[in-house]
Structure formats: structure tokens, C-alpha cells
Amino acid sequence: MGKRTTARVLSDQALRLVADRFKALSEPTRLKLLMALETGEKTVSELVEVAGTGQANVSRQLQHLAEAGILGRRREGLNVYYRIVDPGVFQLCDVVCGSLQDYFESRARAFGG
């Protein structure tokens, strides 16, 4: 699987969409919420416990992720349950974690690790 010889071509509009997807994952708070949701749907209150920030902010970040097409929303009485609807998210995290591991391991070796 070498380098491409033909350029990947995406319209500016498509590029904007891809960039927005990445932007949705570019904040620790949102990543923390996603990790908490990996084991199943949770209410906003439950997520506030985990997030380490206020309820208003959690509500906003959840909305952000929902608008990005990553989360789904379901009301049940007083509670609102959020859940992951885009299965690709954790694949992305795995790839990034792998890259970071490679990155730091190579630097560790550079110092005689």
C-alpha cells in the first residue's frame, strides 16, 4: 500500500464537511463524552458527572456532536438520552492513538529507549 500516484480530489464543499467532522472531535470535553457513551446511551445528567464541566456546557457539546451526525438523541420523560450513531468515531480514535504511540515510541528510541 504505497503512495498514491493520482491525487485525491474533493470539492471545497466536501472538504468543509470533512474538516467539520474532525473539528467535532478536536476538543477533550467532547472526546470524553464520546468515550463515556461507548458503553451505551446515557442521560445528560450522567454525562455531566463524567465531563468535569457544567451542565450547560455539556448540553452544548452534546448538541454539537449531534449536529455533526455523531450522536443521536432520545427523550424519555424528564431525561434525554444521547447515543453514538456513527460507528466510525472510535475507529478514528484508534487510528490517532496508534499514530501517537508510533510518534512517541520513535522519539523514545531516539533517546535510547
Add this chain to the structure above:
Amino acid sequence: MGKRTTARVLSDQALRLVADRFKALSEPTRLKLLMALETGEKTVSELVEVAGTGQANVSRQLQHLAEAGILGRRREGLNVYYRIVDPGVFQLCDVVCGSLQDYFESRARAFGG
């Protein structure tokens, strides 16, 4: 490959690193530069042609990507060549593109596509 039953656990520091990686990919200009580099290393001038923005900005965005560990830098005379050093980048783009495709296709079906 179903849902995890045990929570993914990443320290706040690790979360920051992952978020920063995603942030590096969260701008159309930077994505455009990466796509242009997929077929091989290029000089800043060549990249300015593609980017649709000024030389100063291109230089900055390249630096941003280099500091994120995604690009490498090599000087040769007057020119500076940038190249991809993190092979995971395009895997990430592919996953995102796949997710977006699923997303819009499901919405297309909702309108009788």
C-alpha cells in the same frame, strides 16, 4: 464488533493529544495541503498554487501540520520540501468520508432516494 462493555480510559493528557491531532485536520486549507502531498513531497511554492490562499498562510499551516507530527520538512537550496510522515492521516480521511457517505445516503433514502 459490537459495543464495548468496558470503558475506554484515557488520561486528560492523552485526551488533549488526541484532540490536538483532530484539530490539526479540522481546517479545509490544511486538508487541501495534505491531499496535495499525498502524491509526494512538494515545495511551499507548489503548495501555494494549490491552496487558494497566500504564501504566508500556507507557510503557517504547513508548520502547524509539522508540529502536529503529520508533516516532515527538508530544505534544499532556496526551496523547502514538505512531506507526509504520518501514514495514518489518509486512513482517517477515508473513515470520515465513509461516515459522511453513509450519513448522506441515509438521508437521501429518507426522501425516497
Add this chain to the structure above:
DNA sequence: AGATTATATGACCGTGTACGCATATAAGCA
């Protein structure tokens, strides 16, 4: 109806950053 609980939203502040303009640095050549 009113009281209570869960969630969302308006207003605001501070910070980060993309971009453009001008200028500085680096490298090669006369």
C-alpha cells in the same frame, strides 16, 4: 393550577486562530 426535576438556551467573556499585509530571514548568484 403550582412545585420540582432535567435539559436547553440567551448573554457574556476570554482565548485561540485563520488570514492578509508587510517585513525579516535564508540561500543562491552577479
Add this chain to the structure above:
DNA sequence: TGCTTATATGCGTACACGGTCATATAATCT
């Protein structure tokens, strides 16, 4: 030494956005 070209950087501006506080909305119960 200048002169030219390629790249980087300081500065200013505009804007987006995370976070907090206070308040609004939604739903349930008495």
C-alpha cells in the same frame, strides 16, 4: 558586497468557540 528568489515571522483584525451564569423550556407529579 549587493541582488534576487523562497520561505518564515511579527503584527493586526475578524471571527469562532469553549466555558460560566442565569434563565427559559419541557415533562412529571401533587
